Amino acid sequence: MTTYSSAILEGYRYLLTNHPNVFCIGQGLWSPWYVGETMTDLEKDFGTARIIDTPVSEQACTGIALGAALTGYRPVVTHPRMDFAILALDQIVNQAAKWSSMFGGQTKAPVTYRLIINRGGEQGAQHSQALHAWLAHVPGLRVVMPATPADARDLLIAAVMSDDPVAYIDDRWLYELDSELPAIRELDLSQLGPAILAEGSDITLVGAGYSAHLCVQTRELLAREGISCEVIDLRVLNPFEPSVIVESVQATGRLCVIDGGWRTCGVAGEVIAAVAEKVPPATWRMSPFRITLPDAPAPTSKALEDIYYPRADGIRDAVLVALEREVSR
Amino acid sequence: MTLWLGELANPLAFTGPVDADPLGAELSFKFLERMIVIRRVEETVAQMVASGEAKCPCHLAIGQEAIAVGVAAHLNPRDRVFGAHRSHSIFLALGGKPERLFGEILGKDSGSSRGMGGSMHLFEPSIGLLGTVPIVAATVPIAAGAALAAKMDGGSDIAATFFGDGATEEGVFHETLNVAAVKQLPLLFVCENNLFSSHLHISLRQPFDSVVRFAAANGMPGKLVDGNDVVTVWKTASELVARARNGGGPAMLEAVTYRWLGHVGHRDDIDVGVRRKDELGLWKKRDPIERLAHGIVESGMYTTADLEALDATVVVAVNTALDKARRADYPPTSLLFDAVYSRVADGRTD
Numbered sequence: 001m002t003t004y005s006s007a008i009l010e011g012y013r014y015l016l017t018n019h020p021n022v023f024c025i026g027q028g029l030w031s032p033w034y035v036g037e038t039m040t041d042l043e044k045d046f047g048t049a050r051i052i053d054t055p056v057s058e059q060a061c062t063g064i065a066l067g068a069a070l071t072g073y074r075p076v077v078t079h080p081r082m083d084f085a086i087l088a089l090d091q092i093v094n095q096a097a098k099w100s101s102m103f104g105g106q107t108k109a110p111v112t113y114r115l116i117i118n119r120g121g122e123q124g125a126q127h128s129q130a131l132h133a134w135l136a137h138v139p140g141l142r143v144v145m146p147a148t149p150a151d152a153r154d155l156l157i158a159a160v161m162s163d164d165p166v167a168y169i170d171d172r173w174l175y176e177l178d179s180e181l182p183a184i185r186e187l188d189l190s191q192l193g194p195a196i197l198a199e200g201s202d203i204t205l206v207g208a209g210y211s212a213h214l215c216v217q218t219r220e221l222l223a224r225e226g227i228s229c230e231v232i233d234l235r236v237l238n239p240f241e242p243s244v245i246v247e248s249v250q251a252t253g254r255l256c257v258i259d260g261g262w263r264t265c266g267v268a269g270e271v272i273a274a275v276a277e278k279v280p281p282a283t284w285r286m287s288p289f290r291i292t293l294p295d296a297p298a299p300t301s302k303a304l305e306d307i308y309y310p311r312a313d314g315i316r317d318a319v320l321v322a323l324e325r326e327v328s329r
Numbered sequence: 330m331t332l333w334l335g336e337l338a339n340p341l342a343f344t345g346p347v348d349a350d351p352l353g354a355e356l357s358f359k360f361l362e363r364m365i366v367i368r369r370v371e372e373t374v375a376q377m378v379a380s381g382e383a384k385c386p387c388h389l390a391i392g393q394e395a396i397a398v399g400v401a402a403h404l405n406p407r408d409r410v411f412g413a414h415r416s417h418s419i420f421l422a423l424g425g426k427p428e429r430l431f432g433e434i435l436g437k438d439s440g441s442s443r444g445m446g447g448s449m450h451l452f453e454p455s456i457g458l459l460g461t462v463p464i465v466a467a468t469v470p471i472a473a474g475a476a477l478a479a480k481m482d483g484g485s486d487i488a489a490t491f492f493g494d495g496a497t498e499e500g501v502f503h504e505t506l507n508v509a510a511v512k513q514l515p516l517l518f519v520c521e522n523n524l525f526s527s528h529l530h531i532s533l534r535q536p537f538d539s540v541v542r543f544a545a546a547n548g549m550p551g552k553l554v555d556g557n558d559v560v561t562v563w564k565t566a567s568e569l570v571a572r573a574r575n576g577g578g579p580a581m582l583e584a585v586t587y588r589w590l591g592h593v594g595h596r597d598d599i600d601v602g603v604r605r606k607d608e609l610g611l612w613k614k615r616d617p618i619e620r621l622a623h624g625i626v627e628s629g630m631y632t633t634a635d636l637e638a639l640d641a642t643v644v645v646a647v648n649t650a651l652d653k654a655r656r657a658d659y660p661p662t663s664l665l666f667d668a669v670y671s672r673v674a675d676g677r678t679d
Contacts (some may be wrong), residue, residue: 023481049481055511060470060504067474067488070459071409073481075474090501094464095471103452103460104443105659107667140669163671190670239670 006173007149008038011156012076014184016046019074022160025052025065026078026114033117034080036175062088062113066096066165069111074160082115082169083129096165097140108163114156117171117209117260119298120305128298130260132208133267135167136237142166142189143237147197147212149179151235158189171210171260193241196248200230203254203319204269206245208234211258217312218258222319229319237267242274248273253285256319258310263292286326291315330545331553332537336587340611346623347558354630358639360402360559361625364394364618365640367418369647370427374417374434374448375595383434385447388461390418392557392589395617396521397422399562400489400582402560403570405459409475409488411468412461414449415521415588419491423456427647431654438664439657445668466492466499469518475504476516476579485574487515495526497540506579510547513578517569520583521556525605527592538649544581556584556615560624587612 015022028034030043030053042050054061055318058079065075079085085092092113116133136143139283142164146152152170159166166189197212197284198219205215212233219229230248249255255275259268268290276288291310299308335622336342349357377383390397392413404410412419420430425441433440434448441453449463459475462468472490479486497520509516520540524531531538541547544551550572552565562584569580589609591598599606625631634677 011384052512055504055507057504057508059501060473060508062472063467063470063501063505064477064508065472067409067411067476068478068481069474070471071475073478090464090467091470095462095467099460100671100673101668102442102446102450102462103668104440104445105672106443106452106665107454107459108671108673110671163673250643320592 001178003176003178004149004152004180005037006154007153007181008170009040011153012039012042015157015160016042016050021072022074022076023050023052023183024076024078025054025061026080026218027054027056028080029053029078035078036172045235058084058087059091062091063095064154065111066091066099066109070099070107074110076112076114076160077153078114078115081118081127082131082243083126085113085115092141092165092167093133093138097138100164101140108125109165110163111165112159113165115167115168115169117169120173120309122300122302124300125297132169132237133261133265136240136267137240141238144189144235145169145209145237145245147174147209147233147235147265149177150181153181154185154187155235157184158187158192161186162189169209173210174213177213192243193236194232194234196230196244197233198229198231200228200252202228202252204230204232204245204248204252205256205264206232206234207258208237209260211260212308214258214312214315218315218319221312221316225320227319227323231244236265240274242271242278245271245275246278249279250283253283255288256322257288257290258315259290259292261293262295263290264295266292268292277314286322289322291318330542331539332542334539334553334585337553337555338538339585340608340615341510343555343557344614345620346627347560347620349560349562349621349624349628349630351560357621357625357630360398360551361618361621361636362639362643363398363422364559364621365643366427366647367394367397367421369643370421370430371417373647373651375590377434378595385434385436385449386593387434387448388415388593388636390415390588393510393523393586394418395559396519396556396562396586397475397491397585399559400519400566400664402563403566404489406455406457407486408457409459409472409479409486410457411459411472411475411488411490412451413465413468413493413496414461415493416451416465416491416559417448419461420451420453420458423453425453425456425458427650428653429453431651432657435654436659437654437657438441438660439654443664444660445664466496466502469496469502470505471568473509473514473516475507476514477512479515487517487573489517489519491519492523492573493526494520494522494524494531497543498526506543506547509579515573515576516579517566517573518579518581520581521586522583523586523588525588525592528598533567539583540673541581541583549579549581551581551583553583554585556586557615557620559617559621587615590615655673
């Protein structure tokens with residue numbers, strides 16, 4: 001069995017061993033506590049010239065990675081908390097994401113931004129954010145969120161081997177999740193998209209990253225109530241290809257989207273809209289709905305955190321309420 | 330530590346002919362030719378803006394020609410050059426073809442960025458120009474990354490980042506100076522200090538008017554020169570480039586100049602520019618082209634008639650280039666989507 005965090009480490013080891021033009025840059029890469037166990041000893045095994053710990057300069061270091069990507073390398077920039085990547089957004093959104101388009105497709109920017117969602121534990125408003133929806137809004141920037149140990153490893157490899165800038169967003173709440181891993185395959189990121197994580201027939205549950213894991217937990221709870229859930233893991237948020245979800249909803253007629261980001265202009269709303277455009281009204285057995293973070297900054301107090309983050313039992317209850325409403329209608 | 334530009338900011342000083350002897354006949358003629366190409370191309374673009382033919386924002390470098398020419402002489406196509414919004418001069422100084430620049434400004438498929446970038450987004454890897462962008466200071470860290478890559482490659486290639494005095498007010502500029510120094514990157518910082526950022530004079534933006542002080546603060550050599558003297562720029566850049574190539578780390582060149590036109594477009598901005606009205610006429614007497622031409626004639630290498638003939642040749646070539654660009658096709662509409670994600674097989678496309 002391999003944990004999600006060990007799987008990330010395996011991904012790095014594979015990349016650094018097999019691709020000499022891969023290097024890692026970011027704050028805390030030589031520290032045991034910044035990025036959990038996901039990069040342990042890489043600087044010892046691959047050298048500090050390839051595992052580069054940096055001054056406290058998010059924007060410069062993110063730009064440096066782009067410059068190296070334009071000249072033959074495949075850097076991975078790590079922002080150990082996604083919140084701090086906001087300081088580097090010019091380099092991600094204005095520069096890397098547009099580099100191919102604004103220069104007529106004559107160049108490429110194979111840079112990976114590893115952005116870690118690191119929330120809970122009373123860390124508060126500036127240490128807990130999940131901003132994947134912002135990034136998924138930007139054409140030219142691929143966005144992936146692994147929900148399983150296999151994807152934690154293989155999407156990292158696919159992101160780094162992609163010729164485009166990629167935001168790879170992992171979640172520390174998944175680090176202990178474990179499973180058997182298949183052999184490593186280098187996947188073509190442009191061919192990947194949402195995938196069915198578990199089959200079912202009554203309702204389609206959709207999530208990305210930790211939210212996909214919540215969908216799996218919810219599926220188990222609802223199975224005890226005699227309800228069969230199909231779980232779809234978004235995996236790739238941008239460019240977004242909804243056909244797998246559309247197909248599932250055409251069979252179930254019901255859709256609930258879970259998201260660890262805020263509600264307004266979020267990923268859950270985008271998924272529902274994209275599916276609603278394709279699934280005819282007569283197919284729907286109930287209105288699609290979403291369960292997201294409330295539109296408030298993350299609290300610190302434990303009592304408030306308990307109501308802030310969606311949990312499987314709450315999602316189960318929401319689905320049951322929606323189904324009851326459908327029956328009584 | 331140098332804090333003030335002193336006489337370099339006084340337009341009444343440094344107006345005489347430059348000493349062209351160190352260049353020799355061949356190089357001085359080449360430098361003059363490149364500077365005249367820049368001048369005539371920029372004048373042409375100004376007319377295109379005035380007539381409405383050029384719609385994209387065009388930031389012209391008339392008056393600033395010497396800096397790009399003096400620095401570019403030490404760079405080769407393996408080096409990695411990045412610029413900002415006012416980069417036509419860099420493109421042409423590196424040897425970019427006027428036809429490709431005109432094409433880009435007109436949004437044509439024949440342009441250096443296939444018409445997808447316009448004046449502010451130039452890309453010509455065959456001459457080492459890996460990108461220019463208008464987000465102020467944005468290419469400074471990108472150039473540092475290209476320098477890091479050059480260092481990892483283990484050769485003697487370097488990166489050069491051209492920026493204006495306004496860029497030194499951006500945080501990322503200082504972040505990059507620090508990282509470049511601590512990682513000893515082969516990177517040349519070239520500040521074209523034209524005293525203005527958009528409409529605002531540097532005295533209203535910074536406590537001192539020389540930016541080379543930021544080199545000292547980061548423990549790297551910084552040289553302050555007359556940016557309208559191509560020979561001095563060339564000599565000083567030679568030293569700093571050689572140092573970077575030989576593993577000596579980053580350095581900064583601050584070259585003082587003045588733009589004759591406004592921040593953007595064909596007008597001179599006298600109506601909006603602080604201090605411009607009093608100074609512009611004086612600064613035109615520190616014309617980098619006139620000063621080199623005088624120096625060449627004084628040295629006896631060429632006659633005034635030779636140089637007039639050169640100018641006439643350049644004018645014909647520039648007009649021919651514009652004609653070609655005008656006749657070129659627009660990019661296929663499919664490029665709108667085809668270029669969002671990469672379809673390039675290898676890293677650098679040169």
